[in-house]
Amino acid sequence: MSWILFTFLAAFSQSWRNAFQSRLSQRINVVGVTLARFIWAWPLALLYLITLYHFEPAPIPVVTVESTLYVLGAAIIQIVATALMVVLFKQKNYAIGAGLAKSEAPVSAFLGVLFFGTSLSVIGWGGVFVGAIAVFLLSCRNGIRSISLSTALLGLACSTSFALASLWIRQASLSLHLPFPHRAAWVLFLVISLQTIMLTIYLALRDQQTLRDMFARPKLVVMTSLASFIGSFGWFSAMSLEAVPYVKTLGQVEVFFTMLISVFWLKEKVKVRDVTALVLIAVAAILVMWQ
Template identity: 75%
Template sequence: MSWIFFTFLAAFSQSWRNAFQNQLSKTLNVSGVTLARFLWASPLALLYLIALYQWQPAAMPTFTGYSWFFLIAAAIMQIVATALMVLLFKQNNFAIGAGLAKSEAPVAAFLGVLFFGTSLTFLGWVGVLLGGIAVLILSCPKGFRGISLNTAALGLACSTAFALTSLWIREASLSLSLPFPHRAAWVLFIVILLQTLLLTGYLLIKDRNTLKQMFSKPKLVVMTSLASFIGSFGWFSAMSLQTVPYVKTLGQVEIFFTMLVSYFYLKESIPKKDIFALVLVACAAVLVMWQ
């Protein structure tokens, strides 16, 4: 049941990462906020990989074309997903933006079953659907008619991008003939490194001013990268051990952490009706843990 611990760790860390990114989005453009997620996370991922091999020696991985396809695809898609989430933050308040993006669990379930050979139990499907309903409630503060078509489309695109990222990360991990946690550590390092190189190269060519702005806020950028690394470490580890829909459904406990961060750190109010949604999230979490 290690995947449960890793998922809770990821959800808690990601709620803080989203809060830091929300703060950065007030002064940085989408590219800068997205890069802040990866910039200092790749050195941390390398240090973790080295420490892991020192603690528990294992063989070096053999990367096939199959592996590289999923690694590169996951790296690019996560950049797209993060950029879409930053745009969501600009559409609504922090809790609603994060809530819309968390609808990736049911999306991952359907995509996984259709294209990746994922199988879910009956209780697993019930848990996934309950989590999806909870996300819809949280994403519609004024009822389903209150959410704009543009925000809904952006939320669906964001959740789909995150779902594909997760599915491809799991496929990349399973393609490596290594024990856990080594295969997860390699995927973590390579994906984050690719993302850092791609975004830094883009900004060096197209927008050097954003890079300068980022280094004017070193503390917030470092905190974003640190929270992102811990969160990615948790997600990558959990998805190496368990199917993506279960991990992402349990990961919706992030909504609870997000609300706490939103209320105490960002000073945003939380509607009372969201308590019902949190109860649904709790039920969904119990179902996928006990399926």
């Protein structure tokens, strides 16, 4: 049941990463905030990989066309997903943006079953369904009319992108044919490194001012990267061990941490509807853990 512990670690770290990115989005454009997630995370991923091989030697993976496509696809679509998340933060408040993006759990379930050979139990589907209701309540705090069609579509695009990234990350990990946790460590390092290279080159050629703005706020950028690395370490490890829909449904406990951050750090209010959603998320978490 190690995947449960990894998922809780990922959810806790991701809630802080989202909070840091929300703050950064007030001062830096979308591409800069997205790069902040990766720019200092890749050296940590490399350090983790080297340390892992030092204490637990394993073969070097054989890179195939299949694994390359999965890694490249995951790196690109996760950049898109993160950028869409930042745009959501700019349209609505922090908690609603995170709530809309968390619908990736049911999306990953449907995509996984249709295209990736994922198999879910009846109890597992129940957990995914209950989690989806919770996300709906979080996304419609003031009623469904409180969310515009453009915001709803943006949230769906964001969650779909995150879901695809997660599914491709799992496929990349399985395609390396290495023991756990080495396969997860390699995918983590490769994906984050590619993302850093692509975004840094883009900004160096097209928007050097954003790079200067980022280095002018080193503390917030470093905290974003650190929280992102810990979160990615948890997600990549959990998804190497368990099906993505289960991991992402349990990962909705992130909403609990998000609300605590929203109340005590970002000074936002929590309503009765949010408490109801939390109860449903707890039920969903129990169902996927016991499936």
